[in-house]
Amino acid sequence: MIKNNIKKVGRGLTNMSSRSATRGYSFEFMNIIKANERFNCKIPDKTKKWCHSKGQKKFNALEENEKNEMVRASEALMDFIEGYEDWIDETVYIERVSSQGGSTDVRDIRFIKKEKDNTIQLEVGISLKSNNDAVKHQRISPNIDIGKEWLGFAADDEYINNINNFFNNFSSYCQRNNINKFKELDDKSKLLYEPLCTEVANYLDRAFAGENGVEAMRNFITYLIGSRDFYKAQANFNEGELIIRSFNFRDQIGTGDLLELPTKCYESIPKKSSRGNVNRVFLAFNNGWETEMRLHNAESKITNSLKFDTRLVGIPHNAWQTRINF
Numbered sequence: 001m002i003k004n005n006i007k008k009v010g011r012g013l014t015n016m017s018s019r020s021a022t023r024g025y026s027f028e029f030m031n032i033i034k035a036n037e038r039f040n041c042k043i044p045d046k047t048k049k050w051c052h053s054k055g056q057k058k059f060n061a062l063e064e065n066e067k068n069e070m071v072r073a074s075e076a077l078m079d080f081i082e083g084y085e086d087w088i089d090e091t092v093y094i095e096r097v098s099s100q101g102g103s104t105d106v107r108d109i110r111f112i113k114k115e116k117d118n119t120i121q122l123e124v125g126i127s128l129k130s131n132n133d134a135v136k137h138q139r140i141s142p143n144i145d146i147g148k149e150w151l152g153f154a155a156d157d158e159y160i161n162n163i164n165n166f167f168n169n170f171s172s173y174c175q176r177n178n179i180n181k182f183k184e185l186d187d188k189s190k191l192l193y194e195p196l197c198t199e200v201a202n203y204l205d206r207a208f209a210g211e212n213g214v215e216a217m218r219n220f221i222t223y224l225i226g227s228r229d230f231y232k233a234q235a236n237f238n239e240g241e242l243i244i245r246s247f248n249f250r251d252q253i254g255t256g257d258l259l260e261l262p263t264k265c266y267e268s269i270p271k272k273s274s275r276g277n278v279n280r281v282f283l284a285f286n287n288g289w290e291t292e293m294r295l296h297n298a299e300s301k302i303t304n305s306l307k308f309d310t311r312l313v314g315i316p317h318n319a320w321q322t323r324i325n326f
Helices: 016-039 045-060 064-084 146-151 157-176 188-209 213-225
Strands: 093-096 109-114 120-130 134-140 230-236 241-247 265-272 278-285 290-296 306-314 321-325
Touching (some): 016 045, 016 064, 016 093, 016 109, 016 120, 045 093, 064 120, 064 230, 064 241, 146 188, 146 213, 188 213, 213 306
Antiparallel strands (some): 093 109, 134 306, 230 241, 265 278
């Protein structure tokens, strides 16, 4: 068993992304700890090493009240798992899922039961979210073919040419005006976000209406939420509430109706934020699926690479979920 050596350490974090990452790793760590305590399940060496080298340190960087919240939320999740996945016992492994680049596995931890020959007999994975509900943080740049990466089909020449021309012109503009940081742009939305969101929305609209449209839509949803059945556990610490959703496509988890992937795209448009600036792409499909992708610069210095934070703002009406107070 991994011992939970809790220390009180001040926050000392200077930016939101670092803070969010610390909370995310801490939530993973505490769920591994609580799974080990609850079920006495085995922990692979690689996961033990991560817990000692990173997970514990991230958890110790939290304030005392935050640690207590993490403990309560993790215990609530283990209550749920114990009730719906009754095959989990001391013969089961709990491990951290370390996905490689390009992987469609969105799970953060998983329980696995192995056969004698070490093949997997049963498994259930969980995507853990701490105060956020983003499903993907994908990049856009002239070096990334979003068609191939997101949809499984190479993007058309119109998109490739337009994106390359845009970034070339943007780089030239910044050089002419001696602009080195994104915050130095007079109107970042008009100069950067709106044209890129418009280009992406137009391309996706063409792709989903094309001959490979149905497969492209299915691949897109799979790209966002993974190729395996899983539970998504979103802890909203401000409200003290844990929202658990079942993403069940292959009947491989303990609860939830089977979900249908989209076959039609109703809308692919650039969208304004609450401040009135266009910095989003909104997509509406049949079978209840809706996504919103918010574009932002991930770095402070000017670079030809930006990032989308993508959320599911609509899911099938028969998608199972429960809310648990902690």
